[in-house]
Amino acid sequence: MKDLNSVYSNMKKKYREIFQKTVNAIQSRIDALKPLNFDGDIFYSYEENSVGRQWQNAVVDMFENDISHEIYRKWQEIISYREKYNCKGCATCCNLACSEFSPKELEDKAKTGDNFAKQFTSIFIPYETKEDAEKIYPEYLKLLSENKDGEVYFYHCPKLTDCKRCSDYENRPDICRHFPDNPLDILPESCGFYEWKKEVEPVAMMLHAMVEILEYYKEKIK
Ligand code: SF4
Numbered sequence: 172m173k174d175l176n177s178v179y180s181n182m183k184k185k186y187r188e189i190f191q192k193t194v195n196a197i198q199s200r201i202d203a204l205k206p207l208n209f210d211g212d213i214f215y216s217y218e219e220n221s222v223g224r225q226w227q228n229a230v231v232d233m234f235e236n237d238i239s240h241e242i243y244r245k246w247q248e249i250i251s252y253r254e255k256y257n258c259k260g261c262a263t264c265c266n267l268a269c270s271e272f273s274p275k276e277l278e279d280k281a282k283t284g285d286n287f288a289k290q291f292t293s294i295f296i297p298y299e300t301k302e303d304a305e306k307i308y309p310e311y312l313k314l315l316s317e318n319k320d321g322e323v324y325f326y327h328c329p330k331l332t333d334c335k336r337c338s339d340y341e342n343r344p345d346i347c348r349h350f351p352d353n354p355l356d357i358l359p360e361s362c363g364f365y366e367w368k369k370e371v372e373p374v375a376m377m378l379h380a381m382v383e384i385l386e387y388y389k390e391k392i393k
């Protein structure tokens with residue numbers, strides 16, 4: 172098994188590079204909308220109906236009507252492409268699920284109608300000790316404890332049989348059917364979707380960077 176920490180630092184390094192390229196690309200699109208001979212900055216505060224304000228409005232409009240749709244469309248392509256890959260039944264995702272929420276917090280969220288929490292609490296139960304979880308995927312736990320702020324809780328599903336089969340396969344919830352639904356998650360190499368993740372990760376990183384950058388610009392322009 173590869174050292175997950177080096178995989179993770181590579182991901183962070185790659186993300187930083189992609190983030191910078193994405194900032195430059197978005198900045199070029201903002202500059203392309205800038206009125207001719209106008210010398211202001213996109214983050215200045217402009218009067219209502221001024222040239223600067225019209226430029227800001229055009230930029231926000233481009234964010235909402237062009238770039239956001241591009242992000243959505245590309246993300247859907249990534250998810251559809253996942254269909255070319257299959258689960259290999261390694262059972263890691265049934266045996267080790269982690270959450271920033273405690274069992275009590277998840278139950279409370281489920282009671283208030285949170286769909287993910289409802290599904291999660293319908294199958295997963297917490298490991299009694301961190302050491303029990305550690306036996307399943309030690310590298311992953313090491314990585315989490317070194318990189319995650321705050322508590323992380325570990326769960327497993329009692330519906331998994333000793334021969335790594337789901338005893339309630341037909342009725343498994345969507346979170347099982349669609350796992351993994353984010354190529355930016357860390358997956359074990361044993362996962363049938365590992366190659367999918369590797370292939371689409373650069374695009375997923377770019378889309379993630381786009382969302383972060385758009386939020387930043389929208390907040391500052393407001
Ligand atoms: S319900 Fe089945 S597929 Fe879902 S986590 Fe449990 S054992 Fe795995």
Ligand code: SF4
Pocket residue numbers: 257258259260261262263264265350351359361362363364
């Ligand atoms: S980790 Fe991947 S291959 Fe293993 S059971 Fe889950 S989805 Fe299937």
